[in-house]
Amino acid sequence: MARETVVDSRQEILRIAARLFQQRGYDATSMNDVAAALKLSKGGLYHHFQSKDEILFEIMNHAMEITQERVLNPVRGIADPEERLRALIRLHIEVVLSPRDREITVMLHENHPLPPALRKRINSRKKDYIHFLESLMGEVQDKVQKAAHQEAHRKLQPLHHARRKVSPRAAAFALLGMINWIYQWYKPEGELQAQNLIPQFTDLIFGGIFA
Amino acid sequence: MARETVVDSRQEILRIAARLFQQRGYDATSMNDVAAALKLSKGGLYHHFQSKDEILFEIMNHAMEITQERVLNPVRGIADPEERLRALIRLHIEVVLSPRDREITVMLHENHPLPPALRKRINSRKKDYIHFLESLMGEVQDKVQKAAHQEAHRKLQPLHHARRKVSPRAAAFALLGMINWIYQWYKPEGELQAQNLIPQFTDLIFGGIFA
Numbered sequence: 278m279a280r281e282t283v284v285d286s287r288q289e290i291l292r293i294a295a296r297l298f299q300q301r302g303y304d305a306t307s308m309n310d311v312a313a314a315l316k317l318s319k320g321g322l323y324h325h326f327q328s329k330d331e332i333l334f335e336i337m338n339h340a341m342e343i344t345q346e347r348v349l350n351p352v353r354g355i356a357d358p359e360e361r362l363r364a365l366i367r368l369h370i371e372v373v374l375s376p377r378d379r380e381i382t383v384m385l386h387e388n389h390p391l392p393p394a395l396r397k398r399i400n401s402r403k404k405d406y407i408h409f410l411e412s413l414m415g416e417v418q419d420k421v422q423k424a425a426h427q428e429a430h431r432k433l434q435p436l437h438h439a440r441r442k443v444s445p446r447a448a449a450f451a452l453l454g455m456i457n458w459i460y461q462w463y464k465p466e467g468e469l470q471a472q473n474l475i476p477q478f479t480d481l482i483f484g485g486i487f488a
Numbered sequence: 489m490a491r492e493t494v495v496d497s498r499q500e501i502l503r504i505a506a507r508l509f510q511q512r513g514y515d516a517t518s519m520n521d522v523a524a525a526l527k528l529s530k531g532g533l534y535h536h537f538q539s540k541d542e543i544l545f546e547i548m549n550h551a552m553e554i555t556q557e558r559v560l561n562p563v564r565g566i567a568d569p570e571e572r573l574r575a576l577i578r579l580h581i582e583v584v585l586s587p588r589d590r591e592i593t594v595m596l597h598e599n600h601p602l603p604p605a606l607r608k609r610i611n612s613r614k615k616d617y618i619h620f621l622e623s624l625m626g627e628v629q630d631k632v633q634k635a636a637h638q639e640a641h642r643k644l645q646p647l648h649h650a651r652r653k654v655s656p657r658a659a660a661f662a663l664l665g666m667i668n669w670i671y672q673w674y675k676p677e678g679e680l681q682a683q684n685l686i687p688q689f690t691d692l693i694f695g696g697i698f699a
Contacts, residue, residue: 302600304515386672387599389513407673443695447680447688454669455662461597462618462661469658477658484654484699485692 290315290325291336295380303333303389334395336384341402343382347372349409358416365413366452366482367475373459374471383460407449414445414452418486448486455481501526501536502547506591514544514600545606547595552613554593558583560620569627576624577693578686580667585674585682594671618660625656625663629697659697666692 293314297306308329312322326332348368355361373382391399429435443451455478463469504525508517519540523533537543559579566572584593602610640646654662666689674680 299599300601302515304513305600386597388510388597389516390511442691443688447685448692450669450673450680451666451689451692454667454672455665457672458661458665458669461665461668469661474658477654478662480653480699481659481662481696482692483696485694485696488691488695 287325287335288339290317290322291332291339292377292381294332295336295384298333298336298387299380299383303329303387330392330395333384333387333389334391334399336381337387337391337399338402340378340382340385341399341406343372343378344369344406345402349406358413358420362413362417362482363479365410366456366479369456370459370475370478371471373456374463374474376465379460386457386460407453410449410452411445414448414486418445421487442488443486448482451485452478452482498536498546499550501528501533502543502550503588503592505543506547506595509544509547509598510591510594514540514598541603541606544595544598544600545602545610547592548598548602548610549613551589551593551596552610552617554583554589555580555617556613560617569624569631573624573628573693574690576621577663577667577690581670581686581689582682584667584670585685587676590671597668597671618664621660621663622656625659625697629656632698653699654697659693662696663689663693 290311294306294311297310297314301310306329308322309319311329311332312319315322326335348365351368352361352364355364372378375382385399385403390396459474501522505517505522508521508525512521517540519533520530522540522543523530526533537546559576562579563572563575566575583589586593596610596614601607670685
């Protein structure tokens with residue numbers, strides 16, 4: 278129980294710090310500002326985090342954990358690669374648009390230079406995600422190509438070898454760009470919301486990688 | 489001649505300031521740091537720019553001017569919407585990857601809050617670009633749909649009305665995300681370079697908006 282309370286309060290600190298960093302800029306926000314927003318003494322804040330860099334690192338790390346728990350873990354269990362990719366697009370957009378976690382996940386794009394050891398840990402988690410997505414794009418393309426081969430074979434038709442036009446790597450970066458850019462234009466009162474954005478971005482990617 | 493020298497030196501200040509901001513972070517870089525990197529006295533720097541905010545605004549404004557001159561102006565003259573979109577994708581990727589201007593254009597994504605009046609001017613130029621791209625996406629879709637109608641009419645075939653699956657607006661944001669995200673993963677020594685990235689992103693978008 279005691280441990281849970283501590284975890285909750287750390288997450289609350291991260292959420293409020295992320296909001297402040299976005300409103301005022303990371304460097305312009307002091308540890309004093311963060312403590313004041315949390316109604317903590319400066320000592321109380323330093324009890325949890327030794328520095329502002331540590332807070333930024335923990336926000337980014339928490340953002341990667343959210344992505345792991347709400348996007349990667351649920352889709353790993355999906356056997357069919359097409360369905361896996363559809364689910365990944367949907368879940369990732371949902372995380373990025375989640376009112377509760379939006380401020381946390383946006384901080385992944387903060388370009389304040391972290392100390393090298395901390396930056397390395399975040400970058401390594403980001404790379405894992407890119408590699409997962411790249412393999413998945415390849416699997417989806419292979420599956421569709423194989424199905425086309427079998428269909429041609431069944432009908433005794435010749436098949437022009439479909440050259441992969443969009444590589445899995447370029448497709449992975451394209452999708453990440455589309456999704457991670459959302460915070461730059463998204464408006465809660467705007468026309469584009471999760472329910473119409475998810476099918477459109479899904480169609481765009483599926484149409485695009487089989488162009 | 490005198491005017492040209494002044495303009496050149498302002499642009500040189502902006503380029504070097506942009507590089508420093510990216511290496512050290514905007515807030516962590518002082519006017520002293522910028523002056524030192526330019527081998528200027530602090531007074532010499534203040535002769536050109538009154539504040540760091542003014543430098544940041546001028547960097548962003550210069551980035552939008554580069555986009556105007558090297559992307560928008562050249563494509564406006566292209567009559568065919570498909571060719572216009574192909575040219576826009578190519579030219580925009582080239583600007584984003586240009587070694588000379590990369591540091592300037594990346595600063596468009598700096599999330600340091602500018603004074604409201606300055607922010608408004610940058611946002612208004614960004615919006616103009618989005619609207620141009622949105623109309624272009626719509627024109628390209630309309631043209632292809634019209635051609636399909638004419639073809640069906642010529643062959644006396646019925647045509648299932650192709651519903652637009654990806655709206656011009658979603659397509660515009662998707663493309664901007666794909667291109668503006670490049671700076672997050674691009675490596676000058678990497679496999680993905682302008683010559684293979686441009687055709688892949690072009691295929692992805694054209695495949696996607698006609699999915």
